[in-house]
Amino acid sequence: MAEESKGVCIIAYNNNQLDYIxxxxxxxxxxxxxxxxxxxxxxxxxxTAEWMETSVPKNIQEACFDQMIIQDVQHESNPRKHLDSPWxxxxxxxxxxxxxxxxxxxxxxxxxxxxxxxxxxxxxxxYIFDTDISLGLxxxxxxxxxxxxxxxxxxxxxxxxxxxxxxxxxxNKNQTEAEIFFDIWSHVKDNWDYYALLYQFAPALxxxxxxxxxxxxxxxxxxxxxxxxxxxxxxxxxxxQKDDVVEVKDLQDWILLSHDRKEPWKNVLTRLxxxxxxxxxxxxxxxxxxxxxxxxxxxxxx
Amino acid sequence: xxxxxxxxxxxxNYRITLSNQKRNIRTRxxxxxxxxxxxxxxxxxxxxxxxxxALLSVGKTKGVIVDTKDNPIMIEDLDDFRAxxxxxxxEASNEYKIQIDKVNKSRNIKKLxxx
Numbered sequence: 001m002a003e004e005s006k007g008v009c010i011i012a013y014n015n016n017q018l019d020y021i022x023x024x025x026x027x028x029x030x031x032x033x034x035x036x037x038x039x040x041x042x043x044x045x046x047x048t049a050e051w052m053e054t055s056v057p058k059n060i061q062e063a064c065f066d067q068m069i070i071q072d073v074q075h076e077s078n079p080r081k082h083l084d085s086p087w088x089x090x091x092x093x094x095x096x097x098x099x100x101x102x103x104x105x106x107x108x109x110x111x112x113x114x115x116x117x118x119x120x121x122x123x124x125x126x127y128i129f130d131t132d133i134s135l136g137l138x139x140x141x142x143x144x145x146x147x148x149x150x151x152x153x154x155x156x157x158x159x160x161x162x163x164x165x166x167x168x169x170x171x172n173k174n175q176t177e178a179e180i181f182f183d184i185w186s187h188v189k190d191n192w193d194y195y196a197l198l199y200q201f202a203p204a205l206x207x208x209x210x211x212x213x214x215x216x217x218x219x220x221x222x223x224x225x226x227x228x229x230x231x232x233x234x235x236x237x238x239x240x241q242k243d244d245v246v247e248v249k250d251l252q253d254w255i256l257l258s259h260d261r262k263e264p265w266k267n268v269l270t271r272l273x274x275x276x277x278x279x280x281x282x283x284x285x286x287x288x289x290x291x292x293x294x295x296x297x298x299x300x301x302x
Numbered sequence: 303x304x305x306x307x308x309x310x311x312x313x314x315n316y317r318i319t320l321s322n323q324k325r326n327i328r329t330r331x332x333x334x335x336x337x338x339x340x341x342x343x344x345x346x347x348x349x350x351x352x353x354x355x356a357l358l359s360v361g362k363t364k365g366v367i368v369d370t371k372d373n374p375i376m377i378e379d380l381d382d383f384r385a386x387x388x389x390x391x392x393e394a395s396n397e398y399k400i401q402i403d404k405v406n407k408s409r410n411i412k413k414l415x416x417x
Contacts, residue, residue: 124333127338130338131338131341132341144322145322145325146322146325146329226371232336232343232370232371233370234333234336247415249416255415258322268315268318268319268322269319269411269414269415270319270322270323270326271323271326271414271415272326273330273401274330275326275330
């Protein structure tokens with residue numbers, strides 16, 4: 001049997017507020033530098049790809065992505081409220097409705113799909129490519145000071161099913177269970193209002209985390225069984241939209257500001273080294289983009 | 303503000319930051335201690351190493367070990383398995399010591415952040 005191909009996929013669709021392609025480029029370099037399985041495919045649309053041609057130098061594009069897959073989709077309106085610290089709020093289109101298509105589009109048999117704001121700073125995920133696991137997602141998450149997630153990030157409603165994270169989704173195309181998972185995801189997306197009613201969550205914002213939570217619940221036998229691999233119980237580390245990046249000392253050494261939920265004017269400095277980080281405050285990434293590229297330039301000579 | 307109070311608050315802030323740093327380092331150490339072996343997932347800690355050593359000491363060369371996911375995993379070569387566990391444990395604990403020593407030497411927030 002031919003060896004299974006392995007790699008990472010990142011989806012990026014720009015909007016008028018956030019330059020997702022620049023985030024995706026940075027995250028791709030982080031994969032290249034810190035993972036052994038580091039083929040990276042970008043999934044994007046024509047408009048974003050054209051913007052990349054003018055905004056990202058060719059040698060950087062080549063250093064980031066092995067493949068670019070253009071998927072022009074009609075992005076339905078899905079406005080999302082973003083925060084940049086507790087004090088600044090803005091709305092931007094959240095184009096996430098074709099994320100489930102990655103099962104069909106991914107050029108790799110074994111794929112790790114990561115969000116374009118997920119910075120891989122170590123080789124933690126490499127092990128999974130050498131296993132027979134069909135599907136893997138993070139079941140739990142923590143914030144910078146070890147705080148638990150917000151209630152709707154633990155359960156879909158107060159008495160509801162467990163929340164799973166779609167920030168990093170591993171799947172093996174050659175295994176039926178993975179196909180079933182993405183079929184359920186697609187079905188939930190197509191019948192969003194029905195599932196919102198059934199699982200009792202607010203339907204206003206389409207969230208892929210909720211789709212994968214329902215799919216995991218079904219695949220786990222409609223309970224909290226352990227069929228879906230949860231990356232050995234390792235929680236996803238989230239930097240809240242209300243937190244900020246203070247300084248990027250080195251590619252794997254970041255200083256962050258973690259806010260207090262009850263008294264948001266209070267902050268604790270947090271230093272993370274060689275730790276994978278989901279940077280939910282997108283504008284914080286934008287502010288430190290130049291510094292990140294400067295560090296990357298030193299390592300890659302680009 | 304009274305200088306003594308200011309110093310006390312500064313110290314309290316330093317302790318909050320320090321304890322958060324130590325927690326982050328401990329979390330990272332636990333992740334580094336994970337060993338993937340024979341399609342199982344094991345924690346390279348003194349208990350697992352001690353148990354495998356006990357099996358070897360009574361002449362076992364292979365055996366079933368229950369992994370962290372409660373899956374029974376057949377280990378064909380316990381000696382090699384123990385060597386891998388010890389390597390993983392040493393790697394994680396050395397890293398842990400380096401990081402903890404570094405933060406313990408930092409007596410204020412600026413030093414913790416290398417500013």
